[in-house]
Amino acid sequence: MRRNYWKIGEPWVWATGAALSVTLLIAVTLIAVIMVNGLGVFWPGKLQQLELKDGSKLLGELIQSEPVHRGEGLRRQYKIANRDLYGLDFRWIDETEILRADHPAAAIVLEREENGDFFGFLDAVQASGLELPAGAAPYAQLHAALDQVSVMKAAGHATDQQLSTASYRLEQLRRDQLKAEYQGVDPRSSSYQELLHEQERLKVDFEHLMKQQRKEQTNLRQYQATFSDANGRTSNIVLADIVQAYRPNQLAWHQQVIFYAAKLKELIVGEPRESNTEGGLFPAIFGTIMLIFTMSLFSFPLGVIAAIYLREYAREGVVVRVVRIAVNNLAGIPSIVYGIFGLGFFVYGIGSNIDKLFFPELLPTPTFGTGGILWASLTLALLTVPVVIVATEEALGAIPREFREGSLALGATRFQTLLRILLPMASPGIMTGLILAMARAAGEVAPLMITGVVKLAPALPIDGNFPFFHLDRKFMHLGFHIFDIGFQSPNVEAAKPMVFVTTLLLVLIVLAMSSLAIRLRNRMKKRYTFSTF
């Protein structure tokens, strides 16, 4: 009986089940931790005002509480914000220190361009030039003032835009001039004079725009409001610095939902602020997606074609076997090694030579001879190409011989057979390879750090300036963002929520891209499944 039990293999079935459960559990836990921490970040928490035994007051958002080490009771961590006043964002308070706690309805939260949030109370709005509703409560006045300031700010953005276009064109002209000088164009020639002339004209425009921008800014800074903290310390805050002002203790639940949605939207379409610990992630999202796409553009055709050669045309032999083993083992090379290779080969090797050939006039300033999204994509393509090769080879190899022979017997060439029969039938398998490759690429950070990722990129790799695609540009990336704000930012504690949010976003992007690919694969599978006997 007992022997039978082992013979039938029951325990092994259990073992396989257990192994699967453990794997799933780990994955689910990881995702759950990210979700719980990431999704809660933007929910507007209530502000508590504490009266402490030493007579001082404190206004803050409760973050967590934990037992006091070797002592009685609990201690709580509060986010107290007001970095400009206190120097810290967080504070631990022993529960025994607290005399009284309440939620003052007037407590206000300001999200600011700089120095993090402000928690406190509104005293008065000083905005002589603005039209404020007379006799209204200060909070209503603040919002009216903020609305008007934001309109002015939007006008300022237009100026910023013009300025950046102008500076881009100036840069182009400077390049043209350098090129002309490099080519030895006569400085007295009309084309050269024209160039100088054009530059002068643009410079005048540029100066004019700069002046206008400065004027707009000083004008904006005159609108301020006075706030005070829990202990009555007042502080004047420029309205233009306020991103958002709200009273969390007065928000009804539907207002909280709207607030949350607005924050999410800002996250996805907004620009980062405060050395990336606040604001949106748009440039990083854009960079990540573009990187993965460009990478696929290189690695997919390369991998598929290489696999076709290996499986269909190369003669089975020692060489092919060695190549196959090598390809399979490429996956084991640490990704930083790929990064170093990318830096040495693409950036310094190819990039510098491109510069010498096509942009000699700009040297020693590198154009392609420095990290950029093109080189990072190529490095990642190199890293993921083995995955595509292996998947494609397997897929081609899994097609029963009869299909090949059936096509050839009808007078098809090998190439026609490949195009019309083999590739369509292998396409689901090839797609699987692409999905794996994309997921792998999305998760890589190390090789990017030396081939072109930056903390803050001045411009996106795609924009409205001709030639629209600027593959030489540096870019931002969610994975690097996580590393940067989580471990490199001056205020790691304050950046923690953003780390979770960024992680969640990265996971979601990978999920979205791969589910798209999986849907495509299922469509192909349905069309090209093998006949069964």
Add this chain to the structure above:
Amino acid sequence: MPTTAPQPTVAPIIEVENVDFFYGPTQAIHGINLSFPRKQVTALIGPSGCGKSTLLRCFNRMNDLIDNIDVRGRITLNGDDIYAPTTDVIELRRRVGMVFQKSNPFPKSIYENTIYGLRIAGVKDKAVLDESVERSLKGAALWDEVKDRLHTSALGLSGGQMQRLCIARAIAVNPEVILMDEPCSALDPKSTARVEELIGELRKEFTIIIVTHNMQQAARVSDFTAFLYEGFLIEFGQTDKMFMKPKKKQTEDYITGRFG
């Protein structure tokens, strides 16, 4: 073992002269001489591993796909040497069609399967293609069953229908010879009967060479029979004569089921 070249009464289309076939060092066919009569059904019979498929696959050079093979002697189709260096293999395979043991319709529609040979030959005219689909499917006795779902996947057909589709696919390019390697071995008796009936029809237009393990089938469908044994041709002749009165002892033993 010496083999004699028998003289069929009908003009031959494929002639095999002194053919040896090697898979690397192992010889699979030994000095075969054989003439296949035009517009007749010839059956290749013999125990497993005797070289039937190998010989059959020489006629459309399907063996070329295997590395390290060597063919010696001469095989001609209408007098042209099949293994001459100048032979266009693509053209040859269009003239010599093949139906396999395991039916292998492509994962495409019934329509596309039928005209696959024409498509790769570059035929684009819709009228020609439509006409060919109807003619081929009718020729393969499949038209009535599939005429309403020509554009659905061929993978939805039954095993017997798939095999007839493969036959339709082969006759769509109008070959001179159709090779069949155990076309019924994966089919049930009813589908087998239909395919056999079909072979009877096809012999009016095509020369058919069929490999089979089923003696009754060979007797039913073929006009001539060649008996192979361990790579040698033992006996060749008209099927009814051979089955009634085999000349060789080995042939008699085999067709009466004493071995193999």
